[in-house]
Amino acid sequence: MKITTIGLDIAKRFFHVVCCNDQGRLVSKKMLSRAQVLTFFQNHPSCLVALEACATSHYWAREIQKCGHKVKLIPPQHVKAFLIGNKNDYNDALAIAVAAKQHHIKSVGIKSIEQQDNQAQHKARELAVRQRTALCNQIRGLIAEYGIILNQGVNNIRKNIPLMLDDETKPLSGAFKTILRQLQVQLNALDTCIEAYGKLIVETVKTNDICQRVQTIPGFGPMVSSAYFNEVGNGSNYQRGRDVSASLGIVPRQHSSGGKDTLLGISKRGNSYLRCLLIQGAKAVVSRANTKNDKLSQWINRLVQTRGHNRACVAYANKMARMAWAITVSGEEYSPV
CATH class of the missing domain: 1.10.287 (Helix Hairpins)
Incomplete structure (x- = not known):
């Protein structure tokens, strides 16, 4: 039977591999030592290899990609839902393989x-x-x-x-x-x-072109732009700017039912370090907006008057993340309206 998906449970010394066909059925499984991992994938026909996004996963993802495979990093919290039976390394690998086939689960970008x-x-x-x-x-x-x-x-x-x-x-x-x-x-x-x-x-x-262009946005300095590049990279893992702000937890948390939409405070998901830096950068811009008269400052000042200073800071941090993604993928610089 043709193997289309491989679930790999990584560790320090012993790795567990589960091979599945296009119907999701288990074909084979085996344990590999650290030295055997790359040899196994070099000799295996190209397929989808799924790993849990955890320690050393980015290294292994890059190395397995070099062997000609497509690699997906699955967030650990989504893998847990597909774990059936007792927890062991083979069941973990199988859960990773099953989660990788779910189209609604978004994968983690592989860091360079x-x-x-x-x-x-x-x-x-x-x-x-x-x-x-x-x-x-x-x-x-x-x-x-x-x-x-x-x-x-x-x-x-x-x-x-x-x-x-x-x-x-x-x-x-x-x-x-x-x-x-x-x-x-x-x-x-x-x-x-x-x-x-x-x-x-x-x-x-x-020396980083993306960071230099992102710094043209008000609120982005060297620290914020560098942290943004570490998380988002070239932006290819996101379809739109809203996905970036949602992944960083600077969008409202939703709790809707029965056709009634309820929006709460920000979700605070994702990278808390970058979220903190974005909000700090936004605070610097918001605190000086009342001395300026451009369209961005006018928008910020209206928010401060209607929603308060802190909400205005978070709203602008959200806008910063979206503008940064647009600049990253377009190759352009920020142009004030």
Whole structure:
């Protein structure tokens, strides 16, 4: 029987393959070691190979594509619905194969090496920011035990640590000051790290044509355009701009029944990091719209008056995502109306 679909359950060492025919019936299944995976697909006739969109899936998708197969990455939450019986690796692979044949399930775009390089920069910077926040909270907590309460904020802590180390009137022991100096060194190192990652992102954006064109849209800077490219790429995985904004969770959540449409707050699905950056960029534009008189600013000002500042920010973030997709696929730059 001709095999048309292969479900592949990936792991670190042992991979499980399920082969199905055009009617969805199971033809064969087998377990492969990591070294055997590419050899198996190189020797197999071209077909649809489905993987779950999880860790290392983009790497394997690219490598399997090189073997001449069509590859689909299925979101894990959609695979779960097709799992029948007990959970094991073969049943997982079969559920992936069945989910891949459902036309209403949208697949995840396969990231290029360039996208993954850019994403690594953002992930490393995001990690350093989280570590700095945790360190600042730790410093505030330790100092509070000596009766000194510091206000929140990294800048406030940077400013106050040297003052406390030099002030002999503060109730800090010599042993604690030694610890505080070491924590100050850690804080400075994280600041240097974050600054270096930021400069690296800016330099990378300068050589990326899509990021350069997207930055012509008000609200897009190097950070936002780079994160957008990491998620959307060349936009070929989306049919329209509305699909991009929906995938990022900046559209209303729907709960309709009986012919009555009910729209709630935004769905907050998808990439929360990019959604956060888009809304931050939108806030910068909305806060300055009242000083301008172009059509975009007039639209924003009307929204602020009728719906409030925060809703206007989210609405413009939605528009930013849609405009960015249009610019990405058209090869043009933003042109104010």
